[in-house]
Amino acid sequence: MLRLVARRLLQLIPTLLGLSVLLFLWLNRLPGGPASAILGERATEAEVARINRLLGLDEPVWVQYGRFIKRIFQLDLGTSTQTGRPVWEEFTLRFPATVELSVAAMAIAIVVGIPLGYFAARRRGSWLDVTAVSGSLLGICIPVFFLALLLKGLFAVNLGIFPSYGRLSTGIDATKVTGFAVLDGLLTGEFDASWDAVMHLVLPAVALASIPLAVIVRMTRASVLEVLGEDYVRTAESKGLDKRVVRARHVLRNALLPVITAVGLLTGSLLSGAVLTESVFTFGGIGSFIRTSIDARDYPVLVGFILFIALVYVLINLLVDVAYSLIDPRVRVH
């Protein structure tokens, strides 16, 4: 097990290194380069030259790249041109909101998607199956931000069931402990704050869940259909085992293997979706921040975010690989 983790970690190095080279080149290619990104577009040539010297941009490329890498390792991602504060600080401030939202969305997608996909496969051709399949097709084809708008317009603005923006209502007094609003309320005993945070989470989480949900439903359905036709399920049936045992041990256990992999791999699109969803609901997480950073051409923030997402993505997939190998003995041996 440890060797597997170590090997996967080693495999990450070239990927992340390649990514950093791409990012570095990208930064240097930006219109006007970093100098104008810092000074704005109306900077004079003298100012640009001064900044370039100051930033060491007159040095050879590989020296600059070395410094770039060194700074990354020191968690020094530069300063946000919008707020003037270090990028790292901005991230840690907003990180909990995005994590909360993404976890909620993924939870919805898994809790709804797996049973739905399973029963759709069991009752193939029934109305449930037809609904699940067409619903998941729609989920893939509907732009996330439009779904978010629809949900907000219907359930928040018109029906007023859920709040339409933010993470907490203004009147609520919540003590900040971890930054995770729901958790904080539970820790401090401010249950009304927790409930308020949950209500704020519902709509964005549902909108964000649409794509992972659609993918999980389709994958589970396809996978269960395949497993149901496998010889070992027939063997299990021939032993006269309880339906529940056949389902849990022989069907689901095998059918969920590809779904588990997919869940990890959906993190990437989840984070993209978060950028869109958060900005519709002004959710105050990293996603909203990225949206404004795109508008403001806040490059240090964008670079930091891309690096961060890539890291999160590979780490989550590392976890998924480990989980996978725990379930599938065939992977473990090698």
Next chain:
Amino acid sequence: MALLSVDELSVTFAGQGGGRGAGSGARRDTKAVDGVSFEVEEGQVVGLVGESGCGKSVTALALMGLLPRKGVSVGGRAEFDGADLLSMGEKKIRDLRGSQLAMIFQDPLSSLNPVVPIGIQVTEILTRHRGLKGEPARKEAASLLDRVGIPDPDRRLKEYPHQLSGGMRQRALIAMAVACAPRLLIADEPTTALDVTIQAQILELLKELVDQQGTALLMITHDLGVVAGLCDQVNVLYAGRAVETAGRRELFAHPTHPYAHGLLGSIPRLDAPRGDPLRPIRGSINDKIAWADGCAFAPRCDFYTMECLTGTPELTEPRARGHQVRCVNPVLPAETSAGTAEVSS
């Protein structure tokens, strides 16, 4: 009273089955089994023989109640110990399966769950039918593996199917099948996926277990060698129907249906003169007519006459008592094959 008595079993698959949206023209139902009748006595070894596509595996699945309920219609009766397996409720047949009725499948690798240790796959059947759990179940499982000739059973119980060899896997499946000393064991081509050297061992093992427990064995195979070595009684199937039923010696000595005759004649023989050509049956099982219109084998038959095309031929006993043949022009000793061939042309 026979232990299992199958009477006019038929299985029909509804037209659209198979490929999704394949829609190759109109929906046509496929009759996989078309009125099969045979009997298995207590402790007897009975063979169901025929080429692929003749409905022998479907017959087995129908008896076990393992055919999908949707799109499949099953007709006829199959009395097992006095109760009809085909009309029995889902729950009742589930109780019989694994305890009184057991089955061994063709491909041992795909028939074992790849992500569950062998041990659990053996103990789960003990838990279900014999109420054994925990350590007693494990002990019993180990002794079962030992009985089917798997060395070091305690270690093997913890292993997964991919860690076992092909022969071992089939032994493990046999261990599961005999775990509750069933009264009838159905073996569907249990040796086809194995190496020739392993095949003999597995057959030997099956024979031994069946003899020990007094289990009746329904052996489904296309391999006449297996039949010759194992079966007491043989049913030759063609296109979903039994065309000849006889004791093993009687059948091998006097194959009487032209199909059985051809089947035995098509085996290459070492003792045949070198110049002798092989004598295959021409065509394939796809060249058939519906039993309702006549003999399904007629298009491939060397002996057929117009009489063969007038309705389903009846079962007769042209040669000996208990030797049933479904043919209007059986191959009888008086006739040489050349002689009948002339009649037909």
Next chain:
Amino acid sequence: MNATPDSSPKLTKRADKIDRLAQLTERTESTSGAGLWREAFRRLRTNKAAIIGGAVIGLFVLIAVVGPWLAPYSPTAQDWRGEVFPNQGRFVGPRGENWFGLDHLGRDEFSRMLVGARQTLLVGVVSMLIGLVAGAVIGAVSGAAATLGGEPGRRVDTVIMRVTDIMLALPSLLLAVSVAAVLGQSLTTVMIAVGVVQVPVFARLLRGSMLAQGSSDYVLAAKAVGIRKRRIVLTQIMPNSLSPVIVQATLSLATAIIEAAALSYLGLGNPDPAIPEWGVMLSQAQRFFDNAPMMSVYPAVGIIVTALGFTLLGEAMREALDPKLRG
């Protein structure tokens, strides 16, 4: 089918999906793709999803071609400027003279939808083609190197695939944003940005498909009768490897249109509001969603239905070409 013992879970979902798609051609025995496609076409004609998808796409393309002539008004003229006051929340909904109502600048929404179809199709097709052509070149080089080049060729292949892995590891939207940031804001940017996202997908797909073909029996047979390797690649492997690429191209059209809309929403879309395009229209209209929801719904439904059409057809094609499902 079970995973082989040595297959470790793939690192990326897309990579995995692509590899599976690549296997579609693995077990075909035909020596030219024509038979495969004729068969697939025959199956498509009886497939409901394919018919619906095809009909939707046909209608969409028709509108894209003739839309500008059908449009009752100019899509850019602010003819009813005096009736719409976005700041006060006053909009004009559907009425006899404007079937879909007016947009926030007093332009006829129906005309803009009709004219916008062309631009939307253009964005989808061009970005798909960018991804397809660049990806196919990279994939073909990689695949050919792996099949023909021996040890050094395999090394080239590994390096190329590593690079595409890196690209796949980035969320597509951010990759597009990064590209857009370098190129500035324009329609071309959107098309390139969305296209770049598809490059690694197509590259991996074609390569995987070529490798699968390379190890198939008929290629072995061609080798055995002494046909030169380069000739085998060109005449046997390439044509047979294209099926999954074509399927993916159809599916990509759907993603491209949706992704282009998302880029517009993030403010990276076509800056010229004079040329109507559904994605841009949607991102402009969404600001007024609370007061004039229909203004967003028209372009959104256009995008969704078109994307559905391409997805349905693509999935049906994949199914029709899948040898596992063939009778």
